[in-house]
Amino acid sequence: MATIDPRLIELVDTLVAAGADWLAFEIFDEIRSGKPGEESDNRDPEMHGGLRSWKDDKSSAPGPRKGDAVMKPIEGDDQIEFAASYVVDRITEAIEMTRMSLDNLNRISTKSSENSSEVDPRPQTAITLGLEDSEFRFTRDQAEQLRRLLPELRTALSEWSIRVRQRERES
Amino acid sequence: MINSVRDNLDAILGSFSVLNNAAGAGRVFELYIMTGIAREMQDRGFEVWLQRSDGTRINPGDANRTFIQRGGAPSHVPSAFDGPNNASVIGMRRSQNHDSWELWNGIQFEGRSGADHEIDIALVPATVGASLRATATGGSPFGRPRVAIECKDVQATGAPDEMRALVARLYDLSILFYHQPYLNYPPPPMAIYPGSPQNSPLYRAKNTYREENQSTFNGLARRTNFSGGAQQLTGYYEIQAHGSVTLGSAGYNGLIAAVGEWIDDQLP
Numbered sequence A: 001m002a003t004i005d006p007r008l009i010e011l012v013d014t015l016v017a018a019g020a021d022w023l024a025f026e027i028f029d030e031i032r033s034g035k036p037g038e039e040s041d042n043r044d045p046e047m048h049g050g051l052r053s054w055k056d057d058k059s060s061a062p063g064p065r066k067g068d069a070v071m072k073p074i075e076g077d078d079q080i081e082f083a084a085s086y087v088v089d090r091i092t093e094a095i096e097m098t099r100m101s102l103d104n105l106n107r108i109s110t111k112s113s114e115n116s117s118e119v120d121p122r123p124q125t126a127i128t129l130g131l132e133d134s135e136f137r138f139t140r141d142q143a144e145q146l147r148r149l150l151p152e153l154r155t156a157l158s159e160w161s162i163r164v165r166q167r168e169r170e171s
Numbered sequence B: 001m002i003n004s005v006r007d008n009l010d011a012i013l014g015s016f017s018v019l020n021n022a023a024g025a026g027r028v029f030e031l032y033i034m035t036g037i038a039r040e041m042q043d044r045g046f047e048v049w050l051q052r053s054d055g056t057r058i059n060p061g062d063a064n065r066t067f068i069q070r071g072g073a074p075s076h077v078p079s080a081f082d083g084p085n086n087a088s089v090i091g092m093r094r095s096q097n098h099d100s101w102e103l104w105n106g107i108q109f110e111g112r113s114g115a116d117h118e119i120d121i122a123l124v125p126a127t128v129g130a131s132l133r134a135t136a137t138g139g140s141p142f143g144r145p146r147v148a149i150e151c152k153d154v155q156a157t158g159a160p161d162e163m164r165a166l167v168a169r170l171y172d173l174s175i176l177f178y179h180q181p182y183l184n185y186p187p188p189p190m191a192i193y194p195g196s197p198q199n200s201p202l203y204r205a206k207n208t209y210r211e212e213n214q215s216t217f218n219g220l221a222r223r224t225n226f227s228g229g230a231q232q233l234t235g236y237y238e239i240q241a242h243g244s245v246t247l248g249s250a251g252y253n254g255l256i257a258a259v260g261e262w263i264d265d266q267l268p
Helices: A006-017 A021-033 A044-056 A077-111 A140-170 B002-015 B024-043 B126-133 B160-173 B177-182 B209-214 B228-236 B250-266
Strands: A128-131 B047-051 B066-069 B089-093 B100-110 B116-125 B147-152 B217-222 B239-242
Touching (some): A006 A077, A006 A140, A006 B002, A077 A140, A077 B024, A077 B047, B024 B047, B024 B066, B024 B100, B024 B147, B116 B126, B147 B160, B160 B228, B160 B239, B228 B239
Parallel strands (some): A128 B066, B147 B217, B217 B239
Antiparallel strands (some): B047 B089, B089 B100, B100 B116
C-alpha cells in the first residue's frame, strides 16, 4: 500500500475549502488501493453472457471471473499527477452527467403531454433541475457555462502539478 | 499556483453546489441512470412523462418546469397535500390502454422485518404511488419494486459485502404467497402494498424467493468494477452486476439496454 505524499496536502486543503472534501477522500482511497494493472479488463459482458445462458439452461450456475485486478501502487510524483487529473476528470464527469440528464429530461418533457394529440401552443421553457430541501437550481445553460470553465481548471491543476514536482527536484 | 486552482474550483463549485457534499456526486450518478432509463423507454415507444410530487404532470407549456431530485437522506413518498415541491418522479406506460408505472429515486421501502431499505432507483405501479400520495402524511411502500437498482458511485472495487447487503435488502422486501397469514392486507397476497393492481401475474406474490428474484430486475450499477467474490453472488440471486458505468461508457449503455429490455418484455 502506498504512503500518501505530503505534497498533496495543499491540494487537499484547497478541496476542503471549496466544499469538496469528498474528492480528497476519493483521492486518498484511490492512492491507497493503487491503479489496476494489465489483468484488469472489464469482464462484465462475459459475466452477463454466463447469467443469460444459465437462465436459458438451468444446469449450471455462471462461473466466477478468471481473476481480480492486480493493483499497482501509485507513488511519489505519480500521486501528484494522478490527483491533479482526478479532480478535474471527476468534476467534468459530474457536470457532463448532469448536462446529459437535463437533455434527457427536456426531451422527455417535450414529447409528453397529458393530451398528446393536442399541440400545446404555450411557449416552452427548458427544465430546471432542483434538489429537494435545497436552493440548488440548475439548467442546461448553466451546465454549458461551467463546461467553458473546465479547461482553465485543468490548466491550473496541471501547472500546480508541474510546479510541485519541480520544487521537489530543486530542493 | 494553488491559488489559481482554488479560484477555478470556487467558480465551478459555487454554481454547481450539488458537489459540495459527499452525496452530491452519487445523486448526479443516480439521476444520469434514472433519466437514461426513462429516455430508453421513450425511444422504445412508451409514453413517458415527468411528474411533480403532488402527482401532477410537468407539461411542455407549464410555467413551473422544475424537476426536483431527492436531496439528502432517503425518505418516504410525500403526501400530495404537501404540494409539488418535493421529489419528482418519472411516469411511464406502454400506451393509454396499459398500466402506468413510476420510476423513483431514493425512496425507502419497508421490509417484512419492519426495517426500511432505500432503493436508489425503483419502478413501481403508479397506483402504489397514488395510494401513498393520497394519505395525509405519505408513507413507504411495503414490499418489493419490480425494478430495483443499487447505484454505487464510488472508487473502491465492489466487495462481496456490498452484494450481500443488496441480497439481504431484497430478501426482506420480498412478500411471498405463504406470508399471507402475517399480512395486514386481504388476499390475494401481492408483491407490494398499498394500491397494487391485481390484473397481472407480475404483481402477485410468488411461491419462492427464486421465483420472485426471477420476476424482477435487480441490478447493482457501479462506476468501477466488482471483485470476483461479489460476482459469484450475482447469478444465484438473479442480480445483474453492471460495472464501469461512467459517462457514455459501454457499461452505462449495457445497463440502460438491459433495464429497457426487461421493462419492455415484462411490463403489462
